[in-house]
Amino acid sequence: MTPVPSPPQAVRWAADGAGVDILDQTLLPGKEERRVLRTAEEAASAIAQLQVRGAPAIGIAAAMALAVDLANHADLPVDAFFQRMAQSALRLMTARPTAVNLSWAVRRALNATKGASSINEVIAALHGEADRILEEDRDMCRRIGQHALTLFPAGPVGVMTHCNAGALATGGIGTALAPVYLAHAAGRSVHVYAPETRPLLQGSRLTAWELERAGIDVTVLPDSAAAVVLCERKVDLVIVGADRIAANGDVANKVGTYALAVLAAHHGIPFYVAAPTSTLDLTTSNGAAIPIELRSADEVRRGFGRLTSPEAVEVFTPAFDVTPAALVSAIITEHGVVRPPYDAGLAAPVERSPERNEGAG
């Protein structure tokens, strides 16, 4: 049986059960500091500021924050309580626009309250559902890892990723990085190339940090050097996470993903997307319909506390881009490996046995 890796916990219940305890990712890698969020507003703001980030992790955090927020208002009159619930749910769902997991998780939590006959039952239902979302995510990460690992070639493997789709982005061992953790735990030689991911440097700050912490070989590079690494055949595959996957298989993910997909195709290197089915948005027919968050120009102009472009220059800084399904070699969900054409495969994912590591389940 493969040992189970124990990476950092991006989001968990606070010790007193009345808060959402997050690792503040804006401070990494310099400081490892946790924060407890006690209201929907605090959580939405932490999500908008990327203190907690990654599509699965923000879904979990939002569901947990909703439970915590309402537990603090158990003494409100019934009307006011449900008004607060609606407001808090809306605030959390709209904290960021692109990842569909936010609204998925909040809707799921709200659905779980149906049939509750008292405020206390509603709160218990929210708490229970948030807990299930967290636990299921942990399990999904492991399953995604097992399925994705079947795509790794035998022998030492070079992997390129982008941004951070690791433990820090989920409740478990990550999505794109899950097979890396499993390969390493099984004693296989794996080397990860992590483009730094401007402007907020999730690759160099977060992916490098969590992999180094786990003893996994990692090389950081400027985003613009990824093509050189691909050209030099240092990697066998590219694997990234996703913030939203449309019904046709188009993938919204951190800006730079689309470029990597084009570059991987040019070099004949497979390009994989690993994401839980909570990231699928079958109501969005294709990538053009996915709303893309534009971030603040100052993240580029003075991202490090120093002026790195003229004060008032126009900046184009989308948080995400859309990779057309045609450039995606396969999508790995907790249900298995889906190959194109995606429209059928994603709508009705078939549970497939991974070729190895089944025992780790």
Added chain:
Amino acid sequence: MTPVPSPPQAVRWAADGAGVDILDQTLLPGKEERRVLRTAEEAASAIAQLQVRGAPAIGIAAAMALAVDLANHADLPVDAFFQRMAQSALRLMTARPTAVNLSWAVRRALNATKGASSINEVIAALHGEADRILEEDRDMCRRIGQHALTLFPAGPVGVMTHCNAGALATGGIGTALAPVYLAHAAGRSVHVYAPETRPLLQGSRLTAWELERAGIDVTVLPDSAAAVVLCERKVDLVIVGADRIAANGDVANKVGTYALAVLAAHHGIPFYVAAPTSTLDLTTSNGAAIPIELRSADEVRRGFGRLTSPEAVEVFTPAFDVTPAALVSAIITEHGVVRPPYDAGLAAPVERSPERNEGAG
């Protein structure tokens, strides 16, 4: 007659004639501060630190520094003088390894001293040749601009570049940016997209600064967002400079250029390289033989005075990459527009009349 633009002077003679006066580009855009270099060592160090950078500009600076350095040693015995000349020349030629202009300019200066019959004549010859290199570069930039402008489509034009191949990289109006200056001066609508160019941000710090100063529309973007701009058809062409062009047309230029070339080809957008013939290295048969400078890991790990990756993580940060000739739509030199196959065209460039703006010469 088109008005001649007057962009910033990256390198010029000091007012007293006994120094090389550079604009310290490491301080831009925050501070506009000039520095006077008085020895070969000071100049080599300024070149290595990128206070003066860009293939043409460092060639000019090296030739000027050699003259200035030796003028300060006119009173040495003849043997010691020539020993100093050899040492200073070598120090300047090897300040950075990739751009061929450094050794081209120093060799040219040394060749000019042949026939000099006294130390004073040697110094005068070095000074005269450095001055010619500076003046010729200014002229070459304008010619490159005129030739490149023939490749601009009619109407408002969107241009993507990379790094800085503008005035700050040359003695004149730049190479890749020369047609942009000429188009703007002729009253045409031109919008430049400048990827920031990690790790040292020459795009956001320098290209954006010099274009904004000239009143030319410019948008800065993270390198990883360039693919989105290309996909959205915001640009008609990509044009970059070069640090060395091999005999077969392979181009070494700032890291990220190769990725842009692949992305441009994928989107059917022409990809041009603009460079003076001093950048051609016909003794290098192809790109694989071009030495690529690796920069310090700390430029990525703590480039802005703040830790942006784990302290000791491995970093891959080549200063340049090589774009194969097959991805280059045309190379523009001061002699005209050369189309593939490049091996014949680059070895014997034919002077071509630009289709417009001939009057600006």
